[in-house]
Amino acid sequence: MPAGRARKLLSSKEFLFLIPVGFYFLWCAWDPYQWHFIDGANLVIHEAGHLIFMPFGEYVMIAGGSLLQVIMPALFVFYFYRNEKPYSAALVMLWAGESILNVSVYAGDAIQMQLPLLGGQDSVHDWNYLLERAGLLSATPQIAGLLRLGGTLVIIGGLCAAVMSAVNKACAPQPTEPEPEERGFHSST
Known part of the structure; x- marks a missing residue:
C-alpha cells in the first residue's frame, strides 16, 4: 500500500473508530465472564426471546432467549451485508460474537447455577433446563467451550472484515471532478 493510502487509512473515521471498538470486543472475548455494557441489550433481547417463542412450547420458549439473543445481531449483519454496507455488517458481527460469548457463560453455568437470574432464585436456569432435558x-x-470458541471466532472475523472494509474504502479510487463537458456545459466553438 502506498504511503499516501496508508496515511489515508490510518486517519479514516472507519479505522479510527475501529481501534477502541476492536479493543473493547477483544476484551469481551478475553474475559466473557465480566459484565460488559452491551450485555444490557443482550439481556433485553434474551428476555424478549422467551416471550416471542412462547407459542412453540416450553422447551423452545426457554431456548428462545438464547436463540433470539444470537439471531437478532445476525439479522442486522445480514441486513447490512445485503444492503452493501460491509463495514456496518462487520461491526455488527462483533456484537453477534459477543452475544454468543454471553450465551457461553450462561450455558457454562448450567451445572453450578451460580449466576444471578432476573427472576431470582425461583427462576428456571435456561441452560440447566435445556441440557438436562436433552441429556x-x-x-x-x-x-460452553464450543460457544466461547465460536463467539471468539465471530469477533475475530468481524474485526478482519471491518479492517478489510476500511482498507478497501481507503484504497478505492476517488472520483475526480468531471470536465465541464461532462457536467452539461459545452463550449460555443
Whole structure:
C-alpha cells in the first residue's frame, strides 16, 4: 500500500473508530465472564426471546432467549451485508460474537447455577433446563467451550472484515471532478 493510502487509512473515521471498538470486543472475548455494557441489550433481547417463542412450547420458549439473543445481531449483519454496507455488517458481527460469548457463560453455568437470574432464585436456569432435558448436562463444559470458541471466532472475523472494509474504502479510487463537458456545459466553438 502506498504511503499516501496508508496515511489515508490510518486517519479514516472507519479505522479510527475501529481501534477502541476492536479493543473493547477483544476484551469481551478475553474475559466473557465480566459484565460488559452491551450485555444490557443482550439481556433485553434474551428476555424478549422467551416471550416471542412462547407459542412453540416450553422447551423452545426457554431456548428462545438464547436463540433470539444470537439471531437478532445476525439479522442486522445480514441486513447490512445485503444492503452493501460491509463495514456496518462487520461491526455488527462483533456484537453477534459477543452475544454468543454471553450465551457461553450462561450455558457454562448450567451445572453450578451460580449466576444471578432476573427472576431470582425461583427462576428456571435456561441452560440447566435445556441440557438436562436433552441429556447433555454432563457435556456442559464442552458446550460452553464450543460457544466461547465460536463467539471468539465471530469477533475475530468481524474485526478482519471491518479492517478489510476500511482498507478497501481507503484504497478505492476517488472520483475526480468531471470536465465541464461532462457536467452539461459545452463550449460555443
